[in-house]
Amino acid sequence: MTTAELFGDPDQWPDQDLVAISEAFGPHLVLAALREGVFPMPIDDDEVPAELRDAMGWWSPLMRANLPLDRVRVSSSLRKSARHYTTTVDRDFEAVIDRCADPSRPLGWIDDRIARAYLFLHDRGHAHSVETWDSEGRLVGGLYGVSLGGLFSGESMFHDPEHGRDASKTALIRLAVELASTDPRILDVQWLTDHLTSLGAVEQSREDYLEGLDEALAAPPVSWTPPSAPRWEGRQVLAAFDSRPCAATPDQPAGQGPAPGPEPEPGSGAVTEVVR
Structure with a gap:
């Protein structure tokens, strides 16, 4: 399956973060998707029909x-x-x-x-x-x-x-x-x-x-x-x-800003997810 077949034209993507669902999945498709601004993430089983519960969700958030x-x-x-x-x-x-x-x-x-x-x-x-x-x-x-x-x-x-x-x-x-x-x-x-x-x-x-x-x-x-x-x-x-070459803008010195505070505590276990 090609990305064109799976995702289609971005202008036609739905007005939601989830843009496609597929049974097809693999590393080469991941690379192709990232080049189109899309990334994979499994769908919660409670959110899809039973026949799609092993499918992969493909996401391109409306606000990235x-x-x-x-x-x-x-x-x-x-x-x-x-x-x-x-x-x-x-x-x-x-x-x-x-x-x-x-x-x-x-x-x-x-x-x-x-x-x-x-x-x-x-x-x-x-x-x-x-x-x-x-x-x-x-x-x-x-x-x-x-x-x-x-x-x-x-x-x-x-x-x-x-x-x-x-x-x-x-x-x-x-x-x-x-x-x-x-x-x-x-x-x-x-x-x-x-x-x-x-x-x-x-x-x-x-x-x-x-x-x-x-x-x-x-x-x-x-x-x-x-x-x-x-x-x-x-x-x-x-x-x-x-000393990085990517210079900060004048109103925001590099590396400075409001204190982020401590890492958020996880609900359980030793892992905290902070990207997604």
Whole structure:
């Protein structure tokens, strides 16, 4: 199935976030969908007829959230927390997606199909993770997503509430460093939440998002730090963040803004979902 057959013309998409449902699903379709401004997410079984309960939902929100790289907010308290961690890139992608998919957390959406597809994409250099480690060598936070040209489609984040205060936010700081460029970049976070708003995320219409997508996709790809590179100390991450080439606008100094506050506590388990 081609994306044209599945999604059709964006001008004809329904006036809702869900634009298609399909039995077809796989990593190559994920890549094709992201290039069209669409991402996969399973549908709640209670929301569809029985015959569609194993189908995949394809989404393009009417109001799309993104995190402008020159507006990422890092409070003084987050800076203090980040100094206690180290970060890596693509060191343990599978562990990150496993923690994000922890079935004990409420409203979980990452099923085996999603995990397998993104592991495949990681093996082929399309999906990437950032890991946050504490002083005991524990994985206490992280995030993952797909990188296509200047687009990074953020999929999920987690932090360990016992050992990883601000650990997913620290991973986000490192991600901002990895993505830093004077070329067009989109850090897509799909839906806006209060947590993401506190970090600098904003909304734009579906039409505006799609209009800027082609330019981002045509931008040079990100030069990711290799997994074998030494772990970055927190001070190193913050120094690199403060010296990024994507300059802030005059009314918003880079890396500054209202204090985001602590990571939201999960309802249960050790995983907090803050992207979607």
